[in-house]
Amino acid sequence: MGIFNRNLIPSQPEQAAGTGTGLRTTGMLLLGLAAVLGISFISLTQGLAHISLTTVLQAITAPQDLPDHHLIRGVRMPRTVIGLLSGAALAAAGVLMQTVTRNPLASESTLGVNAGAYLAVVCGMLFWPVMQGHYSLLFAVIGGTAAALAVHALAGGSKGTPLRIALSGMIVTLILSSVTSALVLLNEQTTQGIFLWGSGSLVQNDWDGVVFAWPWVAAGLLAAMLFSRQLDMLLLSEDTARSLGQRVGLARSAAMAAAVLLACVTVSVVGPIGFIGLVAPHLVRLTGITKHAGLVPLAAVWGAALLTGADTIARIFVNSYGELPAGAITAMIGGPWLIWLAMRVSRRIEGGPTTSMAAGGRLRWGAFRLWVVLFSLLLLAVWTLSLMSGTLQIPFTEVIAVLSGGGEEMYRQILLEFRLPRLLTAGLAGIALAVSGSLLQSAVRNPLGDPHIVGVTSGAGAGALFLMILLPQLPASWVPVGAVIGGIAAAALVYAVSWKRGLNPTILTLVGIAVAAASAALINLMIIHAKLAVAPALAWMAGSTYGRGWAEVLQLAPALVLLLPLAWWLGRRVDLLAFGDESAAGVGLHVRNTRLYTGIIAVLLASIAAASVGSVGFIGLLAPHAARLLTGSNHRQNMVLAALIGGVLLAAADWVGRIVIMPKELPAGIVTALLGAPYLLFLMWRSSRTTKMK
Template structure:
């Protein structure tokens, strides 16, 4: 049965119809707006301020040029994003599709950042065309990456996730070297709705009206996409033409919003899903109610944000929308009974002849020793390139070895954690980064910094591990009911990652000085790792490696299935909990060393399996060596590529890993 038909049969969750649900939220938002605006300007002066504001009265000027345009922008932007989300979901037959998860918003935002830095003259004619070009390119990349998987829901989400990570990494690199130039675009890119004129409403209104008109013209053809392809063709629907036209319309709507107000996460998936669960089963109904509900939801969120005081008054509405949307999606996931559980994306192309583990390990360890020697003894300094033997190389050894050691330990731990997660959940796409576990470890550390800024390394490790394990528990609760299906696990990871990014944005906007000490770490820098911390990390790696080696039998049996494991006398619940706890501790320590973002936990286990190492012991050993090798190489590249500036190792690993995985998906190796 077609996936869209299943979506239409989703049970009604909300007792109120879309009309009453939208109306109730609109009344609350209206009451908040009237109260706030009345405090700014007495209601008796509103008509005069709207028609002919007194230039000598600052309250009237703010009312006319700032508050009213902001309210209108909320309504227009919310309606456009929700309409785009409804179209994306219908065309792609994917209830999770929306501008954020498909990489459209990330592509538009990165295009604007690059243009502002390197070709600002292109912005003189308006930034919407630049945003549209970036959004279109982002959508094309996502479609190309998922093409070999026939645009399956999981493949599309994964491709969008990779593109979001990749664009975010490039943005982070640009911010490191052009912080002052991009400071304004940082807050704007997080979805700030502050206005000082009516330009944004004038730009958004005609685009929304045109979008609604085109969507109405395409409504019948799009509704036919709820049928199987053969049935739709039999009814005279040109699927290719309709898909291309509808996707172009949705991309244009999303790009217009990004160009005007920045990225607003989750709204494109929240509004269509909520109205569907409230009873709007037909696509025509969602075309009406999704824009209305999205407009009201963003309006209400913005009113709540404007109620903040003090340092929190500058929190971007887009970031707040992501934080408010994440808990709702966690609540919603178990209720999406019809979410298509497609084949898991794994790169299990084993060779006919089983490779010799000893030979490959010897080659890998030799390459790792060479990379460590290169990282310790060769690099750029103030005196130029220095290598073994040389006075400069010896003098810099004291500073270099903690960084190299931290990269090696982090790469090894993330690789081991990735193998443990994949084998314990039976999901080949499980990894600390994709499932949001690294983000959970980061949240634990951020919470500790706000409670006890001068906490020691042991306490920091405990906080990061606790955050990672708490995230794992959430993943277990959400995934266990549906057998750790890839689509649900990936969406949960996307939700956690987006919520984490939104929280960081909110904290940065709040201006708390405690966040400044975490900026370099969040980018994945090893610059602040001391020799003592590096030595401690090595000891922890040895201990955790020994623990992982003793659990190889569990890792070998669990992928065989629940029935087989139980028949062999294994208590799968306790075993899986112990393995996930081990993965959480590994992830927490690695996150402390290199920050929350890299693809090592996903990439190294896949490389090991592609080489033919499917047994638990062999995969653990080979993945550990490969992960360490990649991270040590990334550390060396980051220190020397743009000397005297240092690119954090986490960003370099993400850039390298993103390219690798994009190539993997283009070849179809990640979609078998």
């Protein structure tokens, strides 16, 4: 299995494997074991019941029939041990994935393994509960493997770059997570308690999880260490490895299979936990240790320490904030690490051909005005059907009568107080997200840019939720202010980190992914702290127009009236960005300032939309692509057509979500992900074929 990029992990194993390396390995091992031991003991003291270290030692060395001893040995010790096992498994999986792909950004999260395994386990829980109870690992492995293969294919196979892998992994994760959220919402009674587990929780009530997981983890670690020499040879060029007798394809396939198995074991027991497989291997590599005989066990030790430490941090605040998932804490830690790693990666890939990916088409399939008329009519048709549809069907004639100022009183109340403001909110938010996506794709010179992918939507959602949950005394009118502040803060962080590299599109996107992950983790923590029910929590995270009224319309409409003309005014400057930084600067364009102004408008549009409808993804990705495919590369034409398509998409998603499973509803954000997935997969597949042909 030739997978992804071959240039970002050193092509030779460690050269100076002498005394210095041996001392570093020994030092890292001793330090890691000390960290594991210390964190484990601290972990056993934390929880709702305060237990001293002396009591912990007595419970381990001389257990008695005491409540504290039973609590330690029956609940806290299994939790700590499963944390150690899971951390070691995820770290080792990260090492193997990075070695096979020779890509420093590869991990169980970026390759979509966690999301695929999680979806498969939820499907087993809902549709084959008896089988899932006995074969949970099998379900997880099938899902994780399928997701990794999908990311591999979409990223361009062996020609995939770190940026393409990260984006492909995030897109596959978004799609799979949307399907998972839909299943959970449709089966809320069956999936009670799954939200905490789905965020990555080490909670254990007995030793069953440990008994199940440890043989698999031990076998995976042992195999990785026994075949460390073969893993070292995977870092050589293929010709060199083959001349040394290495069966490269078989070795890569076996190593990736072991990595997926290790990651899926953890998902089947403690849920999807990200970033451990990214952080731990690089933490060890920073000391200069690259040979797998030392790298695998050291990464496993430090991964165990990191995950158990993250869970310990979460439990320190259990009395104040409730049970927090370890997965959210690791995401908060891993986000900054990914930013740092993106900066390191940029030194090797900056200015390369992968900074701009041609994922869309350039053909003009018709006159611009014709497409505007067609999509305007489609928008009108979708909006009309949406007003007519619902638990109570309203005739078309009554809709026209009400909108004309007449109609029956019952219909007037339903349309004017409920359906019309909700429809306008969806339509205006769709327009805002589509224009924001169009601007961002031009600003980062990456057709896979999107307010969700570069962290703006998640940051805005976190800001809005912060005010709603942690400052409930503030009036509801402050929510959009919180969203704008959160979106601007996320974008400011992305731009600040990327500024020194000239706002390099690759760095901008990778940093955005890290910020989005950290913001999503913060949203998870706030939802759990507020003890929101599963359905509203998932609806908020996915994006929903349920219950939206005239207040949301009145906060969206002025923003669009102000910002859309500014986006139009930037048209010629944005067009010049497509020619590359040097060419644009050569004709007098101030590239950084243009990117900055474009980004500010995009951030404001996405933030205000997020304040109104939550974290809706895909609109800002799909609508600009569809517009570019139809009209070419003219920014002003793209923006107009993308706005119409965005209004159609989110309004249609809201309509479908309301009627497809009446009387229940699916959040519009989930519907947009499910409806947009086929086109998005086609887009990535087409882009990967273009990459292979180069």
